[in-house]
Amino acid sequence: MLRIRHLFIQINTDQGVFGIRQDFYDGLNILRAENYAGKSQIVQSIMYALGLEGMQGPSHAVPLAHALTEYLDYYVAGKKQNAKVIDSMVSLEIENEKHQFLTVQRAIAGERNRRLMTVYEGRAITKQEGLTTARDYFVREGGAASSELGFHRLLKDFIGWDLPMAPRFNDVDCPLYLETIFPLLYVEQKLGWGRLPARYPTWLGIRDVGRRTVEFILGLDAYSTALERIAVQEEIKRLKREWSATRSQAEKSASAVAGNVRGIPVEPVASWPPEVPPTLSVMQSTKWVPIADYLNAMRARYSDLQAIEVPSTVNAEPQIRAELAELEGTLAAQERTVAALYEKFETDSAEAESLQQRIDGINDDLRKYKDLRKVRKMGSNDQPEVINGHCPTCHQELADSLLDTANKAMPMTVDQNVSFYEEQIQLFTAVHANAMNNIETAEKDLRAQRAEVTRLRERIRDIRETLVSASSSPSIEAISERIRLQERISRVETQQQVFEEHMAELAELASEWLDVQERLIALPKGALSERDQKKLLTLQDSFHQQLTQYKMGSLNVAEVKISPGNYEPEVAGVNLSADVSASDLIRLHWAYLLGLLEVGTQKTGNHPGLLIFDEPQQQSVEETAFREMLRHAAGEKNCQIVITTSHDRAIGAYLKQIGVKHLAEFGDDRILQRLSS
Amino acid sequence: MDEKSLTVAKDQALRFKRRPMAIAAELRPDWKIGALLLILHLSSRGGKSSLRRLHILNWALRSAKNRAEFEQVREHQQPLFNFQFRFEPALGRAINLAVGEKYVAWVGGNRLQITPRGQRWVKDILKDESVMQEEREFLKRIGKDITKGIATEMITVKIF
Numbered sequence: 001m002l003r004i005r006h007l008f009i010q011i012n013t014d015q016g017v018f019g020i021r022q023d024f025y026d027g028l029n030i031l032r033a034e035n036y037a038g039k040s041q042i043v044q045s046i047m048y049a050l051g052l053e054g055m056q057g058p059s060h061a062v063p064l065a066h067a068l069t070e071y072l073d074y075y076v077a078g079k080k081q082n083a084k085v086i087d088s089m090v091s092l093e094i095e096n097e098k099h100q101f102l103t104v105q106r107a108i109a110g111e112r113n114r115r116l117m118t119v120y121e122g123r124a125i126t127k128q129e130g131l132t133t134a135r136d137y138f139v140r141e142g143g144a145a146s147s148e149l150g151f152h153r154l155l156k157d158f159i160g161w162d163l164p165m166a167p168r169f170n171d172v173d174c175p176l177y178l179e180t181i182f183p184l185l186y187v188e189q190k191l192g193w194g195r196l197p198a199r200y201p202t203w204l205g206i207r208d209v210g211r212r213t214v215e216f217i218l219g220l221d222a223y224s225t226a227l228e229r230i231a232v233q234e235e236i237k238r239l240k241r242e243w244s245a246t247r248s249q250a251e252k253s254a255s256a257v258a259g260n261v262r263g264i265p266v267e268p269v270a271s272w273p274p275e276v277p278p279t280l281s282v283m284q285s286t287k288w289v290p291i292a293d294y295l296n297a298m299r300a301r302y303s304d305l306q307a308i309e310v311p312s313t314v315n316a317e318p319q320i321r322a323e324l325a326e327l328e329g330t331l332a333a334q335e336r337t338v339a340a341l342y343e344k345f346e347t348d349s350a351e352a353e354s355l356q357q358r359i360d361g362i363n364d365d366l367r368k369y370k371d372l373r374k375v376r377k378m379g380s381n382d383q384p385e386v387i388n389g390h391c392p393t394c395h396q397e398l399a400d401s402l403l404d405t406a407n408k409a410m411p412m413t414v415d416q417n418v419s420f421y422e423e424q425i426q427l428f429t430a431v432h433a434n435a436m437n438n439i440e441t442a443e444k445d446l447r448a449q450r451a452e453v454t455r456l457r458e459r460i461r462d463i464r465e466t467l468v469s470a471s472s473s474p475s476i477e478a479i480s481e482r483i484r485l486q487e488r489i490s491r492v493e494t495q496q497q498v499f500e501e502h503m504a505e506l507a508e509l510a511s512e513w514l515d516v517q518e519r520l521i522a523l524p525k526g527a528l529s530e531r532d533q534k535k536l537l538t539l540q541d542s543f544h545q546q547l548t549q550y551k552m553g554s555l556n557v558a559e560v561k562i563s564p565g566n567y568e569p570e571v572a573g574v575n576l577s578a579d580v581s582a583s584d585l586i587r588l589h590w591a592y593l594l595g596l597l598e599v600g601t602q603k604t605g606n607h608p609g610l611l612i613f614d615e616p617q618q619q620s621v622e623e624t625a626f627r628e629m630l631r632h633a634a635g636e637k638n639c640q641i642v643i644t645t646s647h648d649r650a651i652g653a654y655l656k657q658i659g660v661k662h663l664a665e666f667g668d669d670r671i672l673q674r675l676s677s
Numbered sequence: 678m679d680e681k682s683l684t685v686a687k688d689q690a691l692r693f694k695r696r697p698m699a700i701a702a703e704l705r706p707d708w709k710i711g712a713l714l715l716i717l718h719l720s721s722r723g724g725k726s727s728l729r730r731l732h733i734l735n736w737a738l739r740s741a742k743n744r745a746e747f748e749q750v751r752e753h754q755q756p757l758f759n760f761q762f763r764f765e766p767a768l769g770r771a772i773n774l775a776v777g778e779k780y781v782a783w784v785g786g787n788r789l790q791i792t793p794r795g796q797r798w799v800k801d802i803l804k805d806e807s808v809m810q811e812e813r814e815f816l817k818r819i820g821k822d823i824t825k826g827i828a829t830e831m832i833t834v835k836i837f
Contacts, residue, residue, distance in 0.1 A: 371808045371809045372708045374802075379801075401706070402706055420699045
């Protein structure tokens, strides 16, 4: 919430001090004065005091009249005098929902930096509160909306706004600047009227600025829904990426023990572990066994070995001779297996490669066919006979092909050919994927079998060494078997641990996946949530009711709708700003901004409840319509509406009749008056 | 499965239907004519070229591999005898059609020149940058410097 409480303009001239002190109240405030009296300067000063002149353009010039910046005319006994402005300043007291007050002070003319504002916590002008709390903030510079000392950051916090980030053209996102929101709260007299729904600043480069601001003011979920949708998609992408990274890490790390990981789903899943849990298995002789079984077998063997004493060579000899013979047989068989596997691996690789070449070739031809369609279309401007399937010389029918035409095979049409190729690509891609899969499996098998061969060889070497060593020495094979076993157990154990860590990581990702899926389901189907639709309907109702009240002439009221796309008034088939009479455009403008105020000040809206109309009786809108608008505005609750007018003084009686308490009547006087000499 | 189920009853005589055949885009007349016009327009002085030269450039244009090989030979990064070049009969047919269609015309008996009608088509093609992009980039890169002499050298050196 934001309320203007007191405005104080002070102009020091060589002829003394001029200015104005003006109070503002809740409800409707009317400022009435004659033309040229300076009403616009009052509302414009309020915007300037809030550092919001950027809403009218990127210029850094002071948007106020010469009376506040250079020279000021005043009358002494009906004679026009001229006073030179030395310096001038505007001060403003504002209030928020928690009944906190701020006084802001900004220089207009003079030596003081116009980008600095002094802020007091309290009513410094009317109550002399918080005079010791003066602190300088900056405006109209980078960071004014975000930095600690930026005034707009202070102001948005004071109003209680949590500004959304808005995407920009050719730039990083920025917070929805205050300059883009205030055009819905303040209509400037000269250029503001009739520009529905508002004259937004374009120089800030915010995309869809109209939509974003109305969404914010009404507190629609649409924007957060859109953001959430993007966030959910990003999250899904991230999870998929991490999932596949973890999956391939788990598979790769298994190769350290020539192991094989199976059963990790390719895509993230929401429930973990899957029904068939992933396993890490290790090759034992010629079979894949789960790593736990493998470890148990090794540990059992190890403890068996521990239990018996290391035999001497002579004692071990008969047994290891028999083992040697058997091992050599096994080794030979194993080597044959490896050779066969290697051959399969090679043929699979060659097949995959030729498939890839084939796919590339078809893709290239597909590209050519796509081009061909265009080339054919371009060529047909000249209507060559070739394209119609006729020989240009003898006009006989001609196949759409440059192959030897002696054989009668009909070529496919271009479209047939393209879809034929597309099918082929699908087929070959599937076959290729299958081949790649085979290669991967063969690689794993090969690695495991080779590891097994190495183990067999080591064992054979150990036995041979034992057989040639001194007969009384301890058996070398027995000792080295123990050592190797121990070392292998520790390696496999580490790998098991690594695998379990990967599984834990996947479990974590699975639960995040579940979360993101729930978020995805929670998103509304369309752009607008139910609550949003209700708000827009309320807005439309108020809009219709007002338009009827203001007696709009050039359109049927019921036909004017609030667009669910950009939330602006629209009539099917009618360009509102071109086809509607100028005075109706003003009516639409009043009704729309007042409607926004009504809907936006409800609980979930962000409308600060402040609305300023500078001279709303534009384009000779009928007196009755203007009066109805005043009546409607006077009936608004929980808000502050400031309207300036140069309507004749008779309006005072009407205002009294409709219950307007706050009329500032300036009569024939200038608004900026001498304060002291 | 018993034998009976494999035999065909008389009233269900087998019928064969001729299916249309898939062919490479290369072998469509308008593709080849388009390529021919591009060669004449982008890579031939005065829009004129000898038949031999056209055959070489047509071969080079056919695939990314050929294009790379051609450029390597031309920049002397590969010996000339590596150059595996072949005449494509389809080009001959395309030329005949293009002549019949008056996109190109024979000049002086052995040289082919692009006609204004051919120019119109090729300019239309060049307007859309996505069409025959790889081909046109290649032709622009090699420019108009491949003379008949170089072309002859490229072919005849294989005799050694």
